[in-house]
Amino acid sequence: MQNRKYHHGDLRNSLIEAGIELINREGASVLSLRKVAALCGVSQAAPYSHFQSKEDLLGAMREYVIEQFMEVLETSIQDCKDQNNPRLLIQMGKNYVMFFIKNPQYFTFIFSQQCIEINLSLDGDETKNFPPFQLFKTKAVPIMNNLGMSKARVEDAIISMWATVHGLSSIATMKNVHYNKDWETKIEDIIWNIQVLAV
Amino acid sequence: MQNRKYHHGDLRNSLIEAGIELINREGASVLSLRKVAALCGVSQAAPYSHFQSKEDLLGAMREYVIEQFMEVLETSIQDCKDQNNPRLLIQMGKNYVMFFIKNPQYFTFIFSQQCIEINLSLDGDETKNFPPFQLFKTKAVPIMNNLGMSKARVEDAIISMWATVHGLSSIATMKNVHYNKDWETKIEDIIWNIQVLAV
DNA sequence: CACTAAATCTTATCAGTGTAAAGATTATTT
DNA sequence: AAATAATCTTTACACTGATAAGATTTAGTG
Numbered sequence: 001m002q003n004r005k006y007h008h009g010d011l012r013n014s015l016i017e018a019g020i021e022l023i024n025r026e027g028a029s030v031l032s033l034r035k036v037a038a039l040c041g042v043s044q045a046a047p048y049s050h051f052q053s054k055e056d057l058l059g060a061m062r063e064y065v066i067e068q069f070m071e072v073l074e075t076s077i078q079d080c081k082d083q084n085n086p087r088l089l090i091q092m093g094k095n096y097v098m099f100f101i102k103n104p105q106y107f108t109f110i111f112s113q114q115c116i117e118i119n120l121s122l123d124g125d126e127t128k129n130f131p132p133f134q135l136f137k138t139k140a141v142p143i144m145n146n147l148g149m150s151k152a153r154v155e156d157a158i159i160s161m162w163a164t165v166h167g168l169s170s171i172a173t174m175k176n177v178h179y180n181k182d183w184e185t186k187i188e189d190i191i192w193n194i195q196v197l198a199v
Numbered sequence: 200m201q202n203r204k205y206h207h208g209d210l211r212n213s214l215i216e217a218g219i220e221l222i223n224r225e226g227a228s229v230l231s232l233r234k235v236a237a238l239c240g241v242s243q244a245a246p247y248s249h250f251q252s253k254e255d256l257l258g259a260m261r262e263y264v265i266e267q268f269m270e271v272l273e274t275s276i277q278d279c280k281d282q283n284n285p286r287l288l289i290q291m292g293k294n295y296v297m298f299f300i301k302n303p304q305y306f307t308f309i310f311s312q313q314c315i316e317i318n319l320s321l322d323g324d325e326t327k328n329f330p331p332f333q334l335f336k337t338k339a340v341p342i343m344n345n346l347g348m349s350k351a352r353v354e355d356a357i358i359s360m361w362a363t364v365h366g367l368s369s370i371a372t373m374k375n376v377h378y379n380k381d382w383e384t385k386i387e388d389i390i391w392n393i394q395v396l397a398v
Numbered sequence: 399c400a401c402t403a404a405a406t407c408t409t410a411t412c413a414g415t416g417t418a419a420a421g422a423t424t425a426t427t428t
Numbered sequence: 429a430a431a432t433a434a435t436c437t438t439t440a441c442a443c444t445g446a447t448a449a450g451a452t453t454t455a456g457t458g
Contacts, residue, residue, distance in 0.1 A: 007406060007453060029312070032444060043408050045446085050406090054445060112311045113228075114374035121379050156385075159367075160392035164359060167366025171358075175313035180320050186355075193359035193394045206424060206435060231415060242437050244417080249435090253416065 012050040012060075014040045019061045028109045033057065059115070065106050070131055072099045077139065084146050086197045092136060093165040093191045100169040101183055107173040122155050136162055144196060157196045164194060211249040211259075213239045218260045227308045232256065258314065264305055269330055271298050276338065283345050285396050291335060292364040292390045299368040300382055306372040321354050335361055343395060356395045363393060 008014065018039040022031050033054050034044045051057040076095040080088045100107040110116070117128045122141065126134055137158055144154040168190065172183055192198060207213065217238040221230050232253050233243045250256040275294040279287045299306045309315070316327045321340065325333055336357055343353040367389065371382055391397060 011406080033446090034444070042406095044444095045409080045448095046407055048407095048446075108311050108313070111369065111373075112307055114307070114372075116373055117375040117377075118370065118373060119377045120370070121377065124377065124379075156388045157392055159370075160363060160389045163366035163370055163389070164363040165366070166369060167362035167364070168358075170310065170365060170369055171317070171319070171362055173313075174310075174315055174317060176316040178316075178318045178320065178323060180323075189355045190359045190362070193356055195392045195394045195397050198394050204424090210435080232417090233415070241435095243415095244419095244438080245436055247417075247436095 008040065008042055008046075011040060011042060011046065015047055015050065015057060016060050016064050019057060020064065023061070023105050023109055024103070027105060028112075055113075058113070062110055062113075062115075065103075065110060066131060069099055069106075069110075070135065073132055073135055077135075083139075084143055086143055086147070089136075089140055089143060089161065090188055090191055090197065092139065093161065093168075094187050096132070096165045097169045097172060097187050098184060100173050104173045104175075107169055111170075120155075120159055122151065122158075133162060147196065149196070157194070161191075161194050161196070164191060207239065207241060207245075210239060210241060210245065214246055214249065214256060215259050215263050218256060219263065222260070222304050222308055223302070226304060227311075254312075257312070261309055261312075261314075264302075264309060265330060268298055268305075268309075269334065272331055272334055276334075282338075283342055285342055285346070288335075288339055288342060288360065289387055289390055289396065291338065292360065292367075293386050295331070295364045296368045296371060296386050297383060299372050303372045303374075306368055310369075319354075319358055321350065321357075332361060346395065348395070356393070360390075360393050360395070363390060 015036055019031065019036045022035055022039065033047055036057070037044050037046055040046075047057060051060065072095050073092055076091045077083075077088065080091060082088070116130050118133060119125060119129045122137070129137075140158050140161070141154060144157055149157065168187065171177060172179075214235055218230065218235045221234055221238065232246055235256070236243050236245055239245075246256060250259065271294050272291055275290045276282075276287065279290060281287070315329050317332060318324060318328045321336070328336075339357050339360070340353060343356060348356065367386065370376060371378075
């Protein structure tokens, strides 16, 4: 990308992508603004024309990753014929975990900083809700209603299921985890232990 | 703690405790060796007489926290009369989550760096296994065997249950999480959604 | 077109960080 | 008591996030 031009042209996006490349290559803990700038061929202070702070760039990178994440989750919905089958939730959970297994650095990157807004209740403000969870909730509520569950139990079950899938992602992306089976084929069995789905 | 003596006397432990105090006060992301040293009243390079690197000190702090964590889990075992009742597992899970709700900084501190060794399989090397998981496994296996489950299903159920509890801790300790109920009274309901326990 | 204002980038420069080296001080061992 | 080891201080270096002042380019206005 290094051009002799004074103006880069698309520096904002380049910084985001360079940052993500560095995270995948070296990990988020050793990421520096200067490395990102160097990778884009600009000076150390150049990023400050597009981002107020390092945290601001990290926030934009996070949004970028979450968008990719959302695309993966949405395909798992479109691939399902019967939108009322609990299997849809399993498939979403599977794709949830597999996304982080395929991109191990992303899990801690997204969740380590505690800047994510989450509304666990069924009612309440959904505008600022963490999009992946918001999507899961939207799909899970009608399916669980369909199974004749009470509102309170639906809420519990949604939290329970998301916690399982989320925790599984956390565990599977740990560096020194020993598991002698293939996650892709096993995840489904593990998620099936949620009582709701076994009905 | 600041003494006029040249030798501190118990600097190694003081550094660990000061570091943990700073984590609880300001968070792990802004922790520096120099602040920890200053809090102990010693020079910036003094920690290097006891720890090879910052990461080395963080490792010792992590062990310290995990010990506290283990004590909490072990009391939940001793408080249970019937060691074969699945309720024991619920109680462990409850204490697992509540420990992190009471110490919100500890979750990311322990798990964000990926230095934890975990063996998910039922057989294999247990010596270097993450002690809290190792303890959970030891207690869960006989209880689940008692329920007449196959070895494969036991393994799945253990991972499933731990993932739920672990994920619940991750979610509950996020900074901007909105939940209009009391965790302490609700956790149990949520964990009960694991199929095994509902048998 | 010329001129101005805004946007973008560079070059210092700063305080704070982890870490290493060399030396000072105290404790331990012989 | 002397020698050795352990502990701590001082100094120094490279790297970091961030700011300020200035250079360069682009966009907008008459």
